[in-house]
Amino acid sequence: MEQVITIKTPLTGDVCKSLHAGDRVFLTGAVYSARDTAHHRMMEAIREGNPLPFPLQGETIFYAGPTPARPGMPIGAIGPTTSSRMDPYTPELLERGLKGMIGKGMRSSAVREAINRYCGVYFGAVGGIAALLTQCVQAATWVAYQDLGPEGIMRLQVLNFPLIVINDCHGGDLYRDRRLPDEAMANNERRLL
Amino acid sequence: MTELRNISCREIIHTVKNLFIKANTSLTDDVRAALCRARQDETSPLGQYVLDQILENEVLANRTQTPVCQDTGIAIVFLELGQDVHITGGNLYGAVSEGVRLAYADGYLRKSLCDPLSRTNTTDNLPPVIYTDVVSGNHLKIVAMPKGGGSENMSGTAMLLPADGCEGIKKYIVDRVKTAGPNPCPPIIVGAGIGGTMEQAALLAKKALLRPVGLPNPNDERLRRLEEETLAEINKTGIGPQGYGGCVTALAVQIDMRPCHIAGLPVSVAIQCHAARHQEALL
CATH class of the missing domain: 3.30.1330 (60s Ribosomal Protein L30; Chain: A;)
Structure with missing residues (x-):
C-alpha cells in the first residue's frame, strides 16, 4: 500500500491540487455532517437569499447521519452514506466555496466537472465500519436543523479520519481507474434531477 | 395438533427489543466466516485493506456495543406464528412495534424513517415492516432484520x-x-x-x-x-x-x-x- 498522506481542514486549493485519485489520506480537523434533507434545506436557503448554516469556504461535508451518542460519548456510530443522492445539490455548493466531500460511491459527471472547475476533492470512506470510524471523532456539536434528527448538520472534530481520494481536481477518478462497469456510471447519471 | 399455548405481549416486546439491539451490534457466525474467506480470496491490496477494516470493525462493535453501521435500518420482522398460540396482554403487531421502538430508543440506534413526501422523521423508527406466516404448532419464531437504505x-x-x-x-x-x-x-x-x-x-x-x-x-x-x-x-x-x-x-x-x-x-x-x-x- 502507498504511504498515507496527512491533511488538515479547512482545505486550501493547494492541498486539493496535491491529492490524486487512489491516495490514502488521514484527515484531521472540522467537517460538517449533512445528507439528503439538510442539502435540500441549504438549497432552499440559497434560493431564498438566506444565509447558510455554516460558511462553505474551504469546508468539508461528510455525507453522514450518526446514531445517537451514549451518555459521556461525543457521538454514536458514524459512517458514509451514498454520495450520488447529493449530486443534484453539489455543483452549486462547490461554486460557493465547498472544497471537500466525504461519502461512498460514484459521483455524476456534473459533480466531477465541478470538482475540476472549483478545485475540490471527493474522498471515499468505507461504508459499514461505523464502530471503527467513530473512534476518530473527538467532538460533535449541533450547527443546524436539529429537528431532522440524524439528518441535521453537526460540526465534527475528527482526528486521522481514514479516507481514499476518489475524485481529484485533475480529473482523476479511482472508479474509472478500477474499470467499474459502465452500468454503474450510467445509473448515477440517471439519478440526476 | 399441539396444545393451545399462551405467549404474552410482554415477552414479545422484550424479545424484539433484544433482537434488534443484538443484530445491530454484532454479525452472525456465517457472515463473519464468509468475510474471512473473502479476505483470503481477495487479491487487490485496496480490497484487502477494506476487508481488514470490516473485520476489525465487527470485533470493535461487539466489544463497545456500538452499531456495526450507523444505518441501523428500517426494522423488518418475520414472524412464524403457530396456529395454536394465543397472544395475551395485547395485540401481536402492537407488541412487535413496541419492541422495535424500545430497541431504537434504549439501544441508541438511529431513527431512519420519515414521511416519504415531507421527509419529516417519524422519530421512533416506527412503523416496522412485519411479515407473518401462520404454521402448525404452538411456537412463535421472530426474526429481526434491520435493513440499510x-x-x-x-x-x-x-x-x-x-x-x-x-x-x-x-x-x-x-x-x-x-x-x-x-x-x-x-x-x-x-x-x-x-x-x-x-x-x-x-x-x-x-x-x-x-x-x-x-x-x-x-x-x-x-x-x-x-x-x-x-x-x-x-x-x-x-x-x-x-x-x-x-x-x-x-x-x-x-x-x-x-x-x-x-x-x-x-x-x-x-x-x-x-x-x-x-x-x-x-x-
Whole structure:
C-alpha cells in the first residue's frame, strides 16, 4: 500500500491540487455532517437569499447521519452514506466555496466537472465500519436543523479520519481507474434531477 | 395438533427489543466466516485493506456495543406464528412495534424513517415492516432484520418473459449488481426470488437473505447451479470490496423459487450490504 498522506481542514486549493485519485489520506480537523434533507434545506436557503448554516469556504461535508451518542460519548456510530443522492445539490455548493466531500460511491459527471472547475476533492470512506470510524471523532456539536434528527448538520472534530481520494481536481477518478462497469456510471447519471 | 399455548405481549416486546439491539451490534457466525474467506480470496491490496477494516470493525462493535453501521435500518420482522398460540396482554403487531421502538430508543440506534413526501422523521423508527406466516404448532419464531437504505435502494424487480429463461434471470441479477456498483457497500449478498407474483418474488428474494451465507439452495439442484454461476459472473465484474476493485464483489447468491403464472417470469433481486444483520428467537 502507498504511504498515507496527512491533511488538515479547512482545505486550501493547494492541498486539493496535491491529492490524486487512489491516495490514502488521514484527515484531521472540522467537517460538517449533512445528507439528503439538510442539502435540500441549504438549497432552499440559497434560493431564498438566506444565509447558510455554516460558511462553505474551504469546508468539508461528510455525507453522514450518526446514531445517537451514549451518555459521556461525543457521538454514536458514524459512517458514509451514498454520495450520488447529493449530486443534484453539489455543483452549486462547490461554486460557493465547498472544497471537500466525504461519502461512498460514484459521483455524476456534473459533480466531477465541478470538482475540476472549483478545485475540490471527493474522498471515499468505507461504508459499514461505523464502530471503527467513530473512534476518530473527538467532538460533535449541533450547527443546524436539529429537528431532522440524524439528518441535521453537526460540526465534527475528527482526528486521522481514514479516507481514499476518489475524485481529484485533475480529473482523476479511482472508479474509472478500477474499470467499474459502465452500468454503474450510467445509473448515477440517471439519478440526476 | 399441539396444545393451545399462551405467549404474552410482554415477552414479545422484550424479545424484539433484544433482537434488534443484538443484530445491530454484532454479525452472525456465517457472515463473519464468509468475510474471512473473502479476505483470503481477495487479491487487490485496496480490497484487502477494506476487508481488514470490516473485520476489525465487527470485533470493535461487539466489544463497545456500538452499531456495526450507523444505518441501523428500517426494522423488518418475520414472524412464524403457530396456529395454536394465543397472544395475551395485547395485540401481536402492537407488541412487535413496541419492541422495535424500545430497541431504537434504549439501544441508541438511529431513527431512519420519515414521511416519504415531507421527509419529516417519524422519530421512533416506527412503523416496522412485519411479515407473518401462520404454521402448525404452538411456537412463535421472530426474526429481526434491520435493513440499510443504501443496499435497499439498489434492489429491484423485473417481470421477465418466459422466453428469457435461466439466462435471462442470470443476466437480470448480474445487471442489477453492475448497476449498483459501489453504492450498496460490497462485498454484498444477493438474494433472488423467482416466480410467484410481482410482490411475492420480492418477498422470496428478501427471505433468501436469511439463509446462512453461502449455504446452497437446499431444495433444487437447478437453483444451486444458478446460484453458483451467477456468483461467478458477479465476481468477474471487478467491482470488489467497497467498489475499489477486486475479485470479491459478492459473498453469495441465494435464490428461492415458486411456481408462477404461465404468462410470466417474475424475478426480484434483494441486495444486502456486507453488514448482513439478522437475529432470531423462538418463543
